[in-house]
Amino acid sequence: MYDTDAISIWWIAFALPGSEPIRTQESEGRKIPAFVLQLGITLDLRAPWNVATCVAIIFVCLTCIRHAKTDVLFLDYFIGMAIAGLAMDAIHMILLVRPLHTFHHQKQTRSAHELPWFPRFIWAAQLCASPRGVGWNHQVKNLPEHRAKSKQEFVVSCLTSAAEHFLWFDLAQFYIRHNPVYQSAAAFASQNFARRILACSGYLVFYYCMGVTVHSLISAFAVSCTGSEPSSWPNLFGKWKDAYTIRRFWGRTWHQFLRRFLAPFGQKMAVYLGFKSGTNGSSYTQLYTAFFVSGIAHLGGDAVLNSSRLGVSFPFFIYQALGITFEDMVIAAARRAGVQETKWTRKVGYVWVICWFIVTVTPWVTAVGVAGVEGGGTAIPSKFFPPSIFEILVRSVGK
Numbered sequence: 001m002y003d004t005d006a007i008s009i010w011w012i013a014f015a016l017p018g019s020e021p022i023r024t025q026e027s028e029g030r031k032i033p034a035f036v037l038q039l040g041i042t043l044d045l046r047a048p049w050n051v052a053t054c055v056a057i058i059f060v061c062l063t064c065i066r067h068a069k070t071d072v073l074f075l076d077y078f079i080g081m082a083i084a085g086l087a088m089d090a091i092h093m094i095l096l097v098r099p100l101h102t103f104h105h106q107k108q109t110r111s112a113h114e115l116p117w118f119p120r121f122i123w124a125a126q127l128c129a130s131p132r133g134v135g136w137n138h139q140v141k142n143l144p145e146h147r148a149k150s151k152q153e154f155v156v157s158c159l160t161s162a163a164e165h166f167l168w169f170d171l172a173q174f175y176i177r178h179n180p181v182y183q184s185a186a187a188f189a190s191q192n193f194a195r196r197i198l199a200c201s202g203y204l205v206f207y208y209c210m211g212v213t214v215h216s217l218i219s220a221f222a223v224s225c226t227g228s229e230p231s232s233w234p235n236l237f238g239k240w241k242d243a244y245t246i247r248r249f250w251g252r253t254w255h256q257f258l259r260r261f262l263a264p265f266g267q268k269m270a271v272y273l274g275f276k277s278g279t280n281g282s283s284y285t286q287l288y289t290a291f292f293v294s295g296i297a298h299l300g301g302d303a304v305l306n307s308s309r310l311g312v313s314f315p316f317f318i319y320q321a322l323g324i325t326f327e328d329m330v331i332a333a334a335r336r337a338g339v340q341e342t343k344w345t346r347k348v349g350y351v352w353v354i355c356w357f358i359v360t361v362t363p364w365v366t367a368v369g370v371a372g373v374e375g376g377g378t379a380i381p382s383k384f385f386p387p388s389i390f391e392i393l394v395r396s397v398g399k
Contacts, residue, residue, distance in 0.1 A: 032060055032064060033057065033060050033061045033064055033083055033086050033087070033090075034086060034128060036056065036057050036060050037057055037086060037089065037090050037093065037094075037124075037128060038121060038124040038125050038128055039121070039124075040053040040054070040056075040057060040090070040093070040094050041093055041094070041099050041100065041124040041127065041128070042100075042117065042120045042121045042124045044098065044100045044101075044113060044120075045094075050094050050095060051095065053094055054090055054091055054094040054095050057086075057087065057090040057094065058087050058090065058091075061083050061084065061086060061087040061090070061300075062087075064083050065080055065083050065084065065300055065303050065304055066303075066307075068080060068083065068304050069304055069375075071376055071377050071378060071381075072377065072378060072381055073305065073369070073372040073373075073377040073378065073379050074206070074207055074210075074379075076301070076304040076305050076372065076377055077301035077302075077304065077305055077368065077372070078301070079301075079304055080300035080301040080302070080303055080304030080305065081297060081298050081300050081301040082300070083300050084296065084297045084298070084299060084300025084301070084303075085257075085258060085261075085297040085300070087297075087300075088258075088261050088265075088293055088296065088297050089128070089131075089260065089261045091261070091265075092260070092261035092264050092265065093261075096264050096265075096268060097264065099112070099124070099127060100112040100113035100120065100123075100124075101113055102138075103127060103133075103136055103137060103138055104136065104137050105123075105126070105135055105136050105137075106135050106136070106137075107135070112124075131257040131258070131260055132234070132256050132257060132259070132260070133260060134232055134233075134234060135231075135232055138260065140256045140259045140260065140263075141251075142238065142251060142252045142256070143234040143235075143238075143256065144234050144235040144237070144238045144239060145231070145234055145235075146230050146231075146233075146234070146235065148230055151223050151224065151229075151230060154219075154220075154223055154230040154233075155220045155223055155224045158216040158217070158219045158220035158223075158233075159216070159217075159220050161212065161213075161216045162212075162213045162216035162217050162220070165208075165209040165212040165213045165216070166209070166213045167389075168205055168209040169205070169206060169209035169210050169213055170388045170389050170390055171205075171388075171390055172202050172203075172205040172206035172209065173206060173380055173385065173388045174388040174390040174391050174394075175202045176202050176203070176206060176379050176380050177380055177388070177391070178391075179199065179202070181195075181199055182199070182202075182369075182373075182379045183373070183378075183379075184373065185369075185370040185371075185373040185374045188366065188369055188370055188373065189366060189370050193362070196362055196366055197358060197362050199369075200361065200362050200365035200366060200369070203365050203369060203379075204361070204365065206380075208237075211236055212236050212237065215235075215236040216236075218233075219233035236255055237253060237254060237255055238252045238253040238254070239252070239253065240253055243350070243353055244346040244347075244349030244350050244353060245324075245327055245331070245349055245352075245353065246320065246323045246324050246327050246352075246353055246356055247324045247327065247328070249353055249357075250320065250324075258294055258297060261293070262289075262290040262293055262294060263286070263290065265289050265290065265293045266285065266286030266287070266289040266290045266293075267286060269285055269286070269289040270282040270285040270286055270289075273285055284325065287321050287324060287325070288318075288321045290321075291317045291318060291320050291321040292317070292318065292321075294317050295313065295314040295315075295316075295317035295318060296314075298313040298314070298317065299311065299313065299314060301313060301368070302314075302368070302371065305368065305371050305372040305375050305377060306371040306372060306374055306375030306377075307375075308374075308375075309367070309370075309371035309374070309375070312364075312367035312368060312371050313364065313367070313368060315364075316360060316361070316363075316364035319360050320360070323356055323360070327352075
């Protein structure tokens with residue numbers, strides 16, 4: 001069996017029946033779109049049947065989004081985004097390319113379209129389970145690699161990372177539990193901007209550190225207990241020191257789980273508009289198309305959180321394309337003026353990026369959080385999370 005990306009295993013872990021938040025009929029339905037997509041890839045259909053299959057997959061995704069609510073904010077947003085992203089991937093996989101003929105894993109010895117039906121279905125499942133294309137011919141660029149020289153060193157590194165990020169996750173959980181503004185949409189939105197920055201940071205640290213912790217633990221388990229190699233488990237996120245421009249943040253530091261279908265959409269749109277490869281017209285068409293499609297994928301999260309607030313995520317992603325365009329203009333002007341990149345220009349870049357995301361992320365997280373609470377969601381349901389370590393320590397000191 002081919003090695004796959006950890007994010008799929010993380011998603012499956014949330015969807016397994018033994019997990020309390022998802023022990024519902026709605027959660028079981030989230031597995032259906034992935035199954036239908038895999039089936040569509042396996043059948044290798046041509047027009048007009050591929051169009052009909054794609055429409056069917058999108059219909060299944062929309063149906064599942066309507067029934068996927070768990071009333072846990074981070075789960076609802078993640079599940080909705082994952083299903084909508086799968087719909088975008090279906091357009092890519094069914095209409096824009098022929099996966100059985102286009103993609104191959106480095107361990108393959110024959111083309112996938114030559115395989116019998118059931119091995120093709122397994123191959124399609126493995127393809128869908130690796131959104132970053134780790135070990136495939138379409139592996140996305142700039143994936144962060146571990147410096148570990150042995151499996152033992154890799155496992156120790158993953159466990160250390162998991163422990164460090166769990167502490168930050170636990171601190172964020174403690175803060176969210178005991179801050180009343182997370183329980184009221186009106187209270188959260190009425191905070192002054194400085195307090196809202198802190199409140200939104202609590203959300204982001206919670207989500208980010210939870211993801212890294214789970215990913216690190218899965219990576220350590222896969223490498224220590226299976227035949228998986230460390231190279232099959234690149235870090236979930238890139239290095240923060242690379243994020244001295246907005247473009248580099250999205251291209252190197254942030255996760256790349258949507259890039260498999262974002263890049264083809266942008267390339268197809270540039271060709272459709274008649275721009276030649278390598279020109280500014282082609283580059284910026286791809287940039288704006290990628291963020292537009294990413295915004296569409298995040299609408300699924302909005303829909304599950306609160307269907308009456310559909311679209312609250314979308315502006316954030318368009319702003320990113322505008323920010324990168326402005327940034328490129330400033331950098332180009334600086335280069336024409338003879339300014340060279342140094343550690344000092346990078347420091348200015350870090351300040352710029354921090355300020356940019358304070359201004360754009362805060363309204364986005366506020367809108368999403370308020371929409372979720374208004375829709376009946378809860379930030380951290382007590383019955384799904386054990387007491388935080390910090391809460392236990394505070395109680396011990398209080399005694």
